[in-house]
Amino acid sequence: MKIKFLSLLVAFASLLVVGCKYDNFEAPKSTLSGRVVYEGKAIGVRNNGPQLELWQDGYPLRSAIPVYFDQDGSFSVSLFDGEYKLVRKGDSPWLQQATDTVLVQVKGNTTIDVPVTPYFTVTNESFQKNNNSITANFTVNRVVGTANLEFVRLYLGKSVLTDQVQRELRVDANLANVAFGQPTSIVGELPDNLKNLDYVFARIGVKATVSGEYYYTAVQKIALK
Amino acid sequence: MTLSTLNSCNHDDWFDRDSKSLITDAQLWNDPKLLTSLVANYYDRMPTLHGVFNTGGMTELDDAMWSGHRDQNWRNDYQFGDDYGRYWDYGLIRDLNLSLENIDQFSTQLSDAQRKQYKAEIRFIRAFVYFELVKRMGGVPIVTTQLIYDFSGDPTPLQVARAKEYEVYDFIYKELEEIKEDLTVYNASKTRANKYTALALESRAMLYAASIAKYNNLMASPITTAGGEVGIPANMATGYYTKSLAASKEIMNGPYALYNENADKGANFYDMLNKKTGTEVIFAKDFVTSLKVHRFAYDNIVRSLTEDNESSSTISPSLSLVESFDYLDGSKGTLHDKNGAGNYVAYQNINDIFANKDARLFGTVIYPGTSFRGRAVSIQAGVATWGTNGAYQFTAAPQLGQNYASGGLWTGFDGPLYDAQDVSNTGFYIRKFVSDAPAASTRGTSAANWWPWFRLGEIYLNASEAAFELGQTVDARTYVNKLRERAGFPANSVSNLTMDIIRNERRVELAFEDHRYYDLKRWRIAHLVWDGSENDPNAVVYGLYAYRVVRPGHADDGKYIYERVRPARFRKARFFRMANYYASISQDVINKNPKIVRNPFH
Numbered sequence: 022m023k024i025k026f027l028s029l030l031v032a033f034a035s036l037l038v039v040g041c042k043y044d045n046f047e048a049p050k051s052t053l054s055g056r057v058v059y060e061g062k063a064i065g066v067r068n069n070g071p072q073l074e075l076w077q078d079g080y081p082l083r084s085a086i087p088v089y090f091d092q093d094g095s096f097s098v099s100l101f102d103g104e105y106k107l108v109r110k111g112d113s114p115w116l117q118q119a120t121d122t123v124l125v126q127v128k129g130n131t132t133i134d135v136p137v138t139p140y141f142t143v144t145n146e147s148f149q150k151n152n153n154s155i156t157a158n159f160t161v162n163r164v165v166g167t168a169n170l171e172f173v174r175l176y177l178g179k180s181v182l183t184d185q186v187q188r189e190l191r192v193d194a195n196l197a198n199v200a201f202g203q204p205t206s207i208v209g210e211l212p213d214n215l216k217n218l219d220y221v222f223a224r225i226g227v228k229a230t231v232s233g234e235y236y237y238t239a240v241q242k243i244a245l246k
Numbered sequence: 247m248t249l250s251t252l253n254s255c256n257h258d259d260w261f262d263r264d265s266k267s268l269i270t271d272a273q274l275w276n277d278p279k280l281l282t283s284l285v286a287n288y289y290d291r292m293p294t295l296h297g298v299f300n301t302g303g304m305t306e307l308d309d310a311m312w313s314g315h316r317d318q319n320w321r322n323d324y325q326f327g328d329d330y331g332r333y334w335d336y337g338l339i340r341d342l343n344l345s346l347e348n349i350d351q352f353s354t355q356l357s358d359a360q361r362k363q364y365k366a367e368i369r370f371i372r373a374f375v376y377f378e379l380v381k382r383m384g385g386v387p388i389v390t391t392q393l394i395y396d397f398s399g400d401p402t403p404l405q406v407a408r409a410k411e412y413e414v415y416d417f418i419y420k421e422l423e424e425i426k427e428d429l430t431v432y433n434a435s436k437t438r439a440n441k442y443t444a445l446a447l448e449s450r451a452m453l454y455a456a457s458i459a460k461y462n463n464l465m466a467s468p469i470t471t472a473g474g475e476v477g478i479p480a481n482m483a484t485g486y487y488t489k490s491l492a493a494s495k496e497i498m499n500g501p502y503a504l505y506n507e508n509a510d511k512g513a514n515f516y517d518m519l520n521k522k523t524g525t526e527v528i529f530a531k532d533f534v535t536s537l538k539v540h541r542f543a544y545d546n547i548v549r550s551l552t553e554d555n556e557s558s559s560t561i562s563p564s565l566s567l568v569e570s571f572d573y574l575d576g577s578k579g580t581l582h583d584k585n586g587a588g589n590y591v592a593y594q595n596i597n598d599i600f601a602n603k604d605a606r607l608f609g610t611v612i613y614p615g616t617s618f619r620g621r622a623v624s625i626q627a628g629v630a631t632w633g634t635n636g637a638y639q640f641t642a643a644p645q646l647g648q649n650y651a652s653g654g655l656w657t658g659f660d661g662p663l664y665d666a667q668d669v670s671n672t673g674f675y676i677r678k679f680v681s682d683a684p685a686a687s688t689r690g691t692s693a694a695n696w697w698p699w700f701r702l703g704e705i706y707l708n709a710s711e712a713a714f715e716l717g718q719t720v721d722a723r724t725y726v727n728k729l730r731e732r733a734g735f736p737a738n739s740v741s742n743l744t745m746d747i748i749r750n751e752r753r754v755e756l757a758f759e760d761h762r763y764y765d766l767k768r769w770r771i772a773h774l775v776w777d778g779s780e781n782d783p784n785a786v787v788y789g790l791y792a793y794r795v796v797r798p799g800h801a802d803d804g805k806y807i808y809e810r811v812r813p814a815r816f817r818k819a820r821f822f823r824m825a826n827y828y829a830s831i832s833q834d835v836i837n838k839n840p841k842i843v844r845n846p847f848h
Binding site: 185 | 325466779821823834846
């Protein structure tokens with residue numbers, strides 16, 4: 022009886038040791054990386070903000086693969102080799118192009134620049150520190166003719182993750198003074214909690230009324246001492 | 247032996263007996279008792295987002311944070327996902343449709359009146375479910391019959407496209423208008439849908455439709471789809487407001503009255519929902535001890551009053567909710583913790599800072615210096631000593647309930663602590679809906695207070711909002727003032743009514759009753775209030791910590807000062823994006839039905 026029990030135990034235990042090759046999927050090995058660009062320049066986004074979507078045809082059920090951005094507009098996704106469709110979604114600082122997908126061939130490590138059409142861009146930005154204030158000079162350009170400006174804002178923060186959500190100071194530009202293609206400036210007084218730091222991070226954001234998300238310039242580190 | 251097998255029975259019906267374990271269609275649909283229990287099942291499945299004692303849901307907005315077990319601290323550290331509030335329960339719709347068809351087919355032994363009344367009840371629940379669908383998802387497929395596959399290999403007849411958003415609201419209105427007279431038989435009941443319940447749903451649904459029609463089109467870029475599945479034309483607003491107001495007026499002229507049984511206005515507001523007396527509640531989900539109970543009191547009882555060995559204090563109401571309760575003299579509810587020069591204002595008693603507030607504050611929130619179940623709560627964050635640097639230094643005791651070295655309480659038995667579980671993190675506890683019955687906070691007995699789906703207080707606010715939007719300002723003011731009188735305000739306390747006042751009234755009167763998320767959505771201000779900004783006191787849950795001043799020889803010694811704090815457990819400001827106005831539809835649904843159009847931004 023005891024031997025029978027033991028042999029049964031061994032039989033069952035050995036089942037646990039045996040692996041099945043069908044339940045072990047291989048992880049995707051290829052990487053698709055790239056940036057969202059307009060006129061060759063990457064577009065800054067909010068940390069944890071806009072996304073792209075990847076779809077693959079040829080399977081009975083479809084489901085989207087979300088693509089997350091770094092705040093400088095770059096992304097990378099692990100994928101299997103194959104053909105994917107990349108969708109530029111709404112609620113982003115650029116035009117939604119849900120039906121105009123970008124075909125992507127992924128084979129090994131692939132790099133791609135995704136062209137998008139932002140509603141507005143900011144160019145020629147520069148930041149100066151004068152005493153206890155930061156002056157930002159820049160030019161706002163309208164790219165989509167029908168877009169309306171909602172906010173032009175200067176953000177100051179303690180970390181490189183500075184945007185509409187994460188920031189220490191936000192200063193709005195007077196929209197009446199913002200002329201497209203013409204230099205504009207915003208002056209931000211450093212608050213007490215930033216004044217004594219060695220450096221702060223600055224960024225400009227522009228928002229169109231049709232979207233919840235801002236177009237951001239690259240984060241710039243400004244030495245205070 | 248052989249003979250016995252040859253034996254036969256000449257009564258064939260001996261074999262033809264009713265099954266003891268199966269209920270046939272003919273039995274079910276003809277037995278009022280069985281039908282009633284079937285309908286009870288449907289009532290029990292009525293959907294809600296943050297309601298029906300959903301402790302977790304109540305901590306996901308700006309009215310409160312989660313201070314219970316750490317395994318759910320994600321509620322303080324998340325942003326509304328694309329699928330937040332997603333709801334797509336066509337299983338329930340199918341069950342309801344099936345019942346309606348079976349009553350027509352099988353209920354031959356019921357009287358016409360009985361058939362009508364069961365069908366009206368089921369159609370009410372169906373309208374309620376469609377309302378839940380449309381407010382979360384926008385226009386949805388309107389399915390009113392069973393969808394049966396014919397095995398032809400072509401599933402397209404089963405694939406119903408989304409209706410326009412206003413078509414769903416119109417469907418709800420039409421259904422309710424058709425059935426409301428059939429429901430009058432239940433007018434005495436508060437747990438079965440009656441005529442006034444149907445009107446209450448009309449009042450609410452039409453108000454939602456109207457405000458979406460109005461405020462969506464006032465946005466810089468309205469949220470719409472090309473086919474109208476999302477977005478209601480602006481010119482429909484007046485019609486919907488009128489319908490809502492008409493329904494509200496009929497209820498106010500009905501057999502209901504604002505609850506007013508306790509001379510203490512604060513306790514009265516608490517009793518209104520806790521006791522099952524009075525005629526304020528129009529329709530409720532009832533609970534009974536030892537039969538059907540819930541654990542809201544177990545989740546949320548004040549820490550030192552807990553009767554169980556685990557849990558308590560899960561919902562910590564926010565400072566912004568407390569401050570939204572006005573002062574009785576009509577001034578804004580901002581607490582005076584510091585004077586104009588930025589110095590702390592010292593109060594003689596720990597609850598003096600809350601003196602002369604709207605009585606509903608007492609009925610909704612447990613704040614320092616109050617009591618629950620007849621016992622005083624012990625809420626005090628610590629002591630404030632005068633430091634050598636010329637400023638107060640705040641210290642908290644290493645253990646709750648300890649006394650300070652120089653005597654007197656240091657930190658209360660009920661905290662608050664800024665980074666602990668099962669104790670308030672904001673300095674406030676919830677009183678509304680927390681039952682004060684004996685043993686209600688134990689898991690063995692649990693609580694049996696009911697959940698109000700509709701009550702007259704909301705109807706007054708619906709009426710006021712609709713009247714205000716229609717330009718009937720005098721009526722609108724009358725309704726609001728009547729409600730405020732019940733909260734302890736003098737007569738005619740509001741003389742210059744604005745939309746902001748109505749919105750604030752809704753926040754304080756209906757706090758934790760599953761309204762705020764939808765209210766902010768339909769006014770299209772959710773993305774402005776919950777803007778995700780870490781510096782915004784509306785998007786971040788703050789607390790107010792009371793400290794006892796230990797400063798011998800000074801006039802303020804022994805008095806109390808208050809410090810605004812952001813609890814360490816609250817990690818991420820509430821962030822509502824444009825994409826959250828309509829939840830995303832599951833890809834699984836779209837795979838099965840290619841006619842389904844995606845919601846905007848998804």
